[in-house]
Amino acid sequence: xLRRITFLALAAAFALALIGAPAxxxxxxxxxxxxxxxxxxxxxxxxxxxxxxxxxPLLLEARNDDASWVLGRTLDGAQRxxxxxxxxxxxxxxxxxxxxxxxxxxxxxxxxxxxxxxxPEAPAAGGGAAATRYQMNMxxxxxxxxSVLGQxxxxxPLVLEARSDDASWVLAHTADGSARxxxxxxxxxxxxxxxxxxxxxxxxxxxxxxxxxxxVEYAGxxxxxxxxxxxxxxxxxxxxxxxxxxxxxxxxxxxxxxGRAMGNNPNVVAKVGDCSSEHWYFLNSFAWGEYNLGSxxxxxxxxxxxxxxxxxxxxxxxxxxxxHAVLVSMxxxxxxxxxASGESPLACEFRLHRPSVAVIxxxxxxxxxxxxxxxxxxxxxxxxxxxxxGVIPILSTFPGNLGFWQETILYNQIVVRIALDYNIPxxxxxxxxxxxxxxxxxxxxxxxxxxxxxxxxxxxxPYLSTGYTTRNLVTMQTLDAVWRGAMQ
Numbered sequence: 001x002l003r004r005i006t007f008l009a010l011a012a013a014f015a016l017a018l019i020g021a022p023a024x025x026x027x028x029x030x031x032x033x034x035x036x037x038x039x040x041x042x043x044x045x046x047x048x049x050x051x052x053x054x055x056x057p058l059l060l061e062a063r064n065d066d067a068s069w070v071l072g073r074t075l076d077g078a079q080r081x082x083x084x085x086x087x088x089x090x091x092x093x094x095x096x097x098x099x100x101x102x103x104x105x106x107x108x109x110x111x112x113x114x115x116x117x118x119x120p121e122a123p124a125a126g127g128g129a130a131a132t133r134y135q136m137n138m139x140x141x142x143x144x145x146x147s148v149l150g151q152x153x154x155x156x157p158l159v160l161e162a163r164s165d166d167a168s169w170v171l172a173h174t175a176d177g178s179a180r181x182x183x184x185x186x187x188x189x190x191x192x193x194x195x196x197x198x199x200x201x202x203x204x205x206x207x208x209x210x211x212x213x214x215x216v217e218y219a220g221x222x223x224x225x226x227x228x229x230x231x232x233x234x235x236x237x238x239x240x241x242x243x244x245x246x247x248x249x250x251x252x253x254x255x256x257x258x259g260r261a262m263g264n265n266p267n268v269v270a271k272v273g274d275c276s277s278e279h280w281y282f283l284n285s286f287a288w289g290e291y292n293l294g295s296x297x298x299x300x301x302x303x304x305x306x307x308x309x310x311x312x313x314x315x316x317x318x319x320x321x322x323x324h325a326v327l328v329s330m331x332x333x334x335x336x337x338x339x340a341s342g343e344s345p346l347a348c349e350f351r352l353h354r355p356s357v358a359v360i361x362x363x364x365x366x367x368x369x370x371x372x373x374x375x376x377x378x379x380x381x382x383x384x385x386x387x388x389x390g391v392i393p394i395l396s397t398f399p400g401n402l403g404f405w406q407e408t409i410l411y412n413q414i415v416v417r418i419a420l421d422y423n424i425p426x427x428x429x430x431x432x433x434x435x436x437x438x439x440x441x442x443x444x445x446x447x448x449x450x451x452x453x454x455x456x457x458x459x460x461x462p463y464l465s466t467g468y469t470t471r472n473l474v475t476m477q478t479l480d481a482v483w484r485g486a487m488q
Contacts, residue, residue, distance in 0.1 A: 059074075108186075131188065149181040158174060169182050226377050252486040260356070283476075397415050399433050433470060
């Protein structure tokens with residue numbers, strides 16, 4: 001299926017970093033996946049220093065406490081600042097989680113010359129006059145430790161009221177009275193007055209009521225609220241204690257019946273994931289009739305039932321996808337998806353094919369680019385979006401990333417926790433692969449092992465010693481269990 005050129009251009013750096021080739025050849029620890037803001041601190045409240053083009057190579061120095069932001073610089077050293085790790089493609093062997101911690105806050109950008117027309121023509125009655133030189137934060141008090149009340153565009157006219165002790169901050173309100181707060185004087189253009197001439201004040205301006213939860217910053221239309229996450233809730237999970245083959249649950253039955261009432265097709269299964277789910281090795285040969293069930297002849301009815309859908313080109317899978325990308329409309333295929341209305345790849349897939357079941361696997365690349373809290377949030381959102389659409393979500397643990405084994409365990413523990421919380425089927429692929437040579441992976445320790453001659457659905461030896469064939473077996477076994485136990 002054709003994909004838009006711009007989509008591929010944006011995803012190229014990310015996808016190539018994941019397969020371990022050109023990104024490393026460029027040098028650096030990571031590249032920007034698309035146009036990305038570099039800030040003075042690890043949060044969107046901090047001032048923007050510069051916008052880096054997509055594909056910019058970077059050297060990384062440190063991270064914040066949850067690894068959601070990293071401190072880095074361009075290869076030439078010209079730009080240095082904080083960036084959201086979610087939008088970086090990390091080179092092989094590099095992870096945000098493994099960077100040292102830092103609380104460094106960088107100086108703000110140098111003031112730019114203000115256009116003459118941006119400043120008020122004369123001082124306002126009862127106070128001085130000024131204008132913002134560019135977009136800047138208005139705060140509740142005189143210092144960056146105070147909360148941000150809002151942002152003012154460059155060229156905003158101001159009426160000045162007071163100053164801090166050292167005149168580095170001024171208290172002001174907009175000319176139209178719509179906003180009032182403290183601003184750093186170095187980023188203002190004054191007209192007929194100086195900060196030092198204003199009266200001193202220690203007033204703290206009442207902040208706006210806090211939002212219910214912080215929202216993730218990204219370039220899509222949808223805002224996904226971050227959910228509370230306590231690592232202690234998952235670290236006690238023993239991955240080896242959960243069966244390889246998923247089972248039908250009472251919740252799965254309820255979801256299926258709701259989906260049938262919505263018009264979902266009982267014979268369709270959707271794939272949701274990254275390159276290992278998009279690859280034709282995953283399930284396709286069952287639909288093409290190129291398989292040998294060996295001692296697993298009991299799977300034939302399920303293969304017949306799901307039929308051609310096992311080889312569908314899913315809009316919810318793509319090389320370089322992660323648990324965040326599948327929820328964001330900017331990654332949707334505009335040829336078939338309703339991008340203008342904010343439709344995500346996941347929603348697009350559900351609308352086009354009306355599946356009753358979705359096999360969902362993320363994590364291998366997610367642990368490189370997002371914090372455990374972010375992964376938990378996005379995976380739960382995928383599950384909830386599936387349930388809302390009447391699609392049974394079958395979660396799968398993911399293969400071990402040999403370069404990031406501890407992170408693999410933690411993120412898989414999150415997957416198990418989510419499956420338990422929502423009472424939905426779980427494939428423990430991680431456990432199924434543990435006994436295989438090299439944990440069922442290619443020599444790179446990252447990608448699923450490929451079977452001889454591409455025979456991914458030959459459920460016999462020696463094919464079952466490879467990652468893809470084992471995944472196909474346990475996935476079909478789970479689909480069979482869910483079909484028999486929840487869909488009949």
